[in-house]
């Protein structure tokens with residue numbers, strides 16, 4: 283009989299609320315013969331305040347024993363900025379070599395968008411997840427004095443760039459439109475930009491069926507709002523991917539709907555699935571959080587573990603639910619979870 | 629009698645076309661007693677192909693003798709990416725210590741926007757211009773091999789951050805809404821982010837009348853499309869400012885309208901005014917380029933040199949022209965320049 287050993291990190295703010303709905307839908311969609319074993323990890327602001335720990339080595343070790351991780355959100359205003367993000371969220375992404383940070387963007391019918399004309403948006407951002415300006419390689423000299431100098435180093439390797447670029451080409455080749463866009467800023471960040479562009483061009487020769495183009499990140503933001511329909515698959519660096527995927531979420535119904543997978547394609551370590559949104563402390567506990575992004579992240583998790591039909595059922599349930607939504611009658615977090623669970627089960 | 633010694637760098641692509649219109653409007657708006665002396669500098673792709681030079685020291689020296697610089701656009705597909713940007717455009721910004729890169733965004737009535745609901749957009753981005761990831765401090769090891777490592781170093785100093793933050797507070801204090809937003813990514817780029825945030829908070833205590841807030845750059849892009857009316861003055865780092873101002877341009881009528889000033893507030897070196905758009909080689913020579921961004925940059929130039937009434941006349945002319953535009957009857961670059969020149973003169 284089959285089983286999924288799932289690690290659950292509810293985290294901060296609305297994290298626990300949305301994760302509960304994700305688990306509800308996951309339980310409802312799984313075939314009866316699949317045994318779901320979950321283990322919850324108490325990590326985040328509460329733990330840090332109580333013990334000063336963000337992610338102890340022992341827990342990092344036991345997390346490795348899981349098939350996948352479902353994460354809610356990390357970050358809290360009572361904790362100095364960066365402590366939980368660097369010490370927990372990014373530590374997981376780096377330790378588990380999540381080099382493909384997969385972020386699909388789709389504008390579902392009936393979903394509100396700030397864009398006039400409701401363009402046809404359906405693209406995937408393949409954000410590099412283990413390099414770039416996120417490596418935590420920086421420092422500060424004479425901190426707090428008028429002579430302070432602070433640095434942040436973006437590290438980029440051929441090894442790291444090539445593997446994520448290859449993943450993006452494979453995804454583009456498997457999609458009907460077969461288009462791949464590299465986004466960088468190679469007219470200013472010439473060294474990293476040259477590395478990305480030359481690998482992108484070289485690997486592209488193995489994929490003659492994929493149409494490619496290059497955009498500077500600033501220009502890309504323009505097209506995200508003026509012609510988002512032109513994008514199919516986008517591959518980009520860690521920081522540019524962070525920025526672009528929030529913008530992509532904003533034009534496709536908001537971060538309440540944006541899912542992500544931090545994927546280790548080799549399967550060496552568990553992959554981690556999380557909504558793109560943060561912990562939203564301002565609405566935590568109010569029942570206003572939309573759990574849809576987490577539920578769509580569960581769909582990515584299912585697909586990653588080979589439950590393709592179940593992943594599609596979850597995505598169809600979300601599409602149907604969104605199609606029937608009435609913006610004038612908002613639902614609670616829990617209620618939306620119930621409806622989605624009923625749809626996938628039914 | 630008064631005089632303006634203006635350096636003109638038409639540059640590449642549509643640069644010469646739009647600069648010609650900027651000069652037309654400048655000539656038309658200046659009072660008869662002001663002597664306008666222009667000197668054109670042949671810099672850009674043509675020069676580089678002919679001589680291999682981007683910005684020779686001798687020319688950098690003579691450029692210093694001007695009161696201001698008007699620049700069209702730099703960059704051409706026939707030149708390796710970065711050569712002209714780093715060797716000419718950024719060299720000027722750094723050599724002349726243009727630490728305030730001023731980029732106003734305003735949605736004029738009748739101007740098309742991709743945003744539904746036509747929000748009321750009127751903000752200014754104060755982009756740091758001489759530090760951050762733009763310093764050109766990076767390199768590549770084992771270039772072109774599978775073992776390549778490429779770095780880009782973001783350098784940030786208390787000296788550099790404090791002066792631009794002070795400039796932004798002063799601008800915010802002088803505007804009716806008195807709001808200042810710091811945009812950074814201090815949960816990931818913790819060293820640079822801490823430097824920015826602590827200086828932002830400290831200087832803010834001298835401006836109790838200015839309401840402040842902080843946004844991560846990814847979240848800021850969301851608000852640019854969902855609630856752009858919330859912004860008044862934004863201060864941010866060089867790279868985030870680059871990205872945000874293209875997005876800002878996109879939601880306020882496109883980069884055909886976005887002006888910028890690379891300002892050295894101390895007046896030690898000439899300030900430089902340029903449209904935010906690039907050289908747009910695809911439409912160069914077709915007469916399709918909109919010179920409005922250059923004309924609005926001329927308004928910033930006039931204000932910087934103390935010609936406040938003239939700056940306002942140019943801005944009013946642009947507003948009136950935009951109000952009367954007929955999207956179904958596009959005009960040539962030259963024709964738009966004529967109309968604007970007629971308006972400021974009349």
Ligand SMILES: CC(C)[C@H](C(=O)O)[C@@H](O)C(=O)O
Nearest residue numbers: 357367371524558815816846
């Ligand atoms: C919380 C933060 C560290 C994180 C990131 O920057 O990657 C978030 O913005 C995201 O996009 O997942």
Ligand SMILES: CC(C)[C@H](C(=O)O)[C@@H](O)C(=O)O
Nearest residue numbers: 469470500703713717870904
């Ligand atoms: C051309 C390029 C170097 C430049 C920049 O990145 O600053 C441009 O995008 C801008 O915004 O002025």
